[in-house]
Amino acid sequence: LAALSQVLRLERSRRTGIVFPLQKLERYLAPGTDTARFRLFQPGLAALQRAEALFRSDRGHPIDYVSSAVRMDHAPPPALPEVCFIGRSNVGKSSLIRALFSLAPEVEVRVSKTPGHTKKMNFFKVGKFFTLVDMPGYGYRAPQDFVEMVEAYLQERHNLKRTFLLVDGVVGLQKTDNIAVEMLEEFGIPYVMVLTKIDRASRGVLLKNVLEIQEFVKENTQGCFPQLFLVSSVEFSGVHLLRCFVAHVTGNLPAVEAS
Numbered sequence: 413l414a415a416l417s418q419v420l421r422l423e424r425s426r427r428t429g430i431v432f433p434l435q436k437l438e439r440y441l442a443p444g445t446d447t448a449r450f451r452l453f454q455p456g457l458a459a460l461q462r463a464e465a466l467f468r469s470d471r472g473h474p475i476d477y478v479s480s481a482v483r484m485d486h487a488p489p490p491a492l493p494e495v496c497f498i499g500r501s502n503v504g505k506s507s508l509i510r511a512l513f514s515l516a517p518e519v520e521v522r523v524s525k526t527p528g529h530t531k532k533m534n535f536f537k538v539g540k541f542f543t544l545v546d547m548p549g550y551g552y553r554a555p556q557d558f559v560e561m562v563e564a565y566l567q568e569r570h571n572l573k574r575t576f577l578l579v580d581g582v583v584g585l586q587k588t589d590n591i592a593v594e595m596l597e598e599f600g601i602p603y604v605m606v607l608t609k610i611d612r613a614s615r616g617v618l619l620k621n622v623l624e625i626q627e628f629v630k631e632n633t634q635g636c637f638p639q640l641f642l643v644s645s646v647e648f649s650g651v652h653l654l655r656c657f658v659a660h661v662t663g664n665l666p667a668v669e670a671s
């Protein structure tokens with residue numbers, strides 16, 4: 413289901429679940445619940461297709477891993493609009509980036525998980541349209557140099573359009589996730605929360621986590637987009653919508669028509 417053409421062949425309810433997984437949950441809410449935050453970004457088919465074209469490589473539109481950096485002066489020049497992905501180790505970040513780039517099979521999403529190995533920022537260039545950065549995963553024992561690397565990046569990267577903060581959809585927000593939330597809030601950087609591995613969560617658990625995190629975002633954040641993005645890299649749910657949102661925030665979707 414990496415391509416929309418395949419998703420469109422599914423029957424309607426399944427299709428909605430893959431393309432708009434958050435919207436699919438709406439029907440289980442108590443009557444009268446405010447659902448505005450479930451459908452703030454709701455592109456139509458044309459916009460989804462336009463975004464998919466950006467994520468599909470061909471000879472005239474290469475999608476490449478560019479370089480890795482441990483320090484800001486090693487980062488490629490900030491020539492294009494940029495998005496970055498951050499999250500706890502094991503949250504599903506490399507799987508999600510692989511799913512986003514699944515229509516560009518030559519892209520190699522590197523993982524450096526060996527303990528003791530320096531974690532790096534990995535830069536990917538999507539044609540002449542934008543760059544996507546895979547930030548090192550943080551964890552309970554996030555070393556100081558990691559925090560400094562991410563902090564420097566977030567503060568200095570002027571072409572950064574949006575940060576995607578990944579949160580495990582099965583376990584919800586963890587204490588360590590606050591490292592990132594606090595950093596983003598302190599620097600006043602616009603970000604979005606993405607709930608991962610939703611195929612592993614029962615509907616009840618997922619709904620509970622969604623409502624709790626929505627409430628957290630409403631009460632405790634300034635810079636977080638009020639709509640959560642739900643994804644499964646295994647089933648491709650939410651991946652098409654996320655591609656579309658990336659295209660939108662990098663200015664590559666001039667007219668997102670509401671459906």
Ligand code: GDP
Pocket residue numbers: 499500501502503504505506507508549608609610611612643644645646647
């Ligand atoms: P990272 O450390 O954040 O890059 O995490 P990975 O992408 O390596 O994923 C960590 C583990 O979660 C791996 O065992 C993946 O197979 C698993 N995983 C990642 N995404 C998903 C998902 O969407 N669904 C399920 N069921 N498992 C996932």
